[in-house]
Amino acid sequence: MADVVRHKRGGIYFEDFQVGALIEHGLTRTVTQMDNMLFSNMTLNPQPLHIDAHFCATETEWGKPLMNSLFTLGLMIGISVNDTTVGTTIGNLGMTDVLFPAPLFEGDTINCTTEIAAKRESRSRPDAGIVEFVHKAYKQDGTLVAQCRRQAFMRRRPAPDTVAV
Numbered sequence: 001m002a003d004v005v006r007h008k009r010g011g012i013y014f015e016d017f018q019v020g021a022l023i024e025h026g027l028t029r030t031v032t033q034m035d036n037m038l039f040s041n042m043t044l045n046p047q048p049l050h051i052d053a054h055f056c057a058t059e060t061e062w063g064k065p066l067m068n069s070l071f072t073l074g075l076m077i078g079i080s081v082n083d084t085t086v087g088t089t090i091g092n093l094g095m096t097d098v099l100f101p102a103p104l105f106e107g108d109t110i111n112c113t114t115e116i117a118a119k120r121e122s123r124s125r126p127d128a129g130i131v132e133f134v135h136k137a138y139k140q141d142g143t144l145v146a147q148c149r150r151q152a153f154m155r156r157r158p159a160p161d162t163v164a165v
Helices: 033-042 053-059 069-084
Strands: 022-030 089-099 109-121 128-139 144-155
Touching (some): 069 128
16 A cells, blocks of 8 residues: 555545555554443443452453453454544444454553455445455454454545646
8 A cells, every 4th residue: 555645634545445455553552440441331331241350250260350342342443543544434334243252351452453355436425435344453462352344434535636727
């Protein structure tokens, strides 16, 4: 993606996504107990698996709280935004094949990649296209902790300004 035209905020336009490209995102994030508590409480999720250390220590195989999987999903996609879609997304169309193959705990640090899996022009809007991303999140030891396919409605490049001289 050497000749990519970026939106002023940094996002990539539909035309510049290349199927098969793999983006290794530079942002990483160590997840915390506060992240888990805030997200679980903001989403009204009382699952003790996320918010009750005593329950986890005495009644689960993990021995400590798991990070809320929807927080993990959101963080994984959020980490990708600066390198891919900031300013160029019209809207998300869906997420499929969401997997959490290994647990994520407070104190783990995640890094993410995005593969461009597919793209096609919009049938209804000439100014847009659909891009399918495969996002993956790994913790510090390389273990895959989250993955999903995301379909996004993306802006096409604006027409170049024609200025009379």
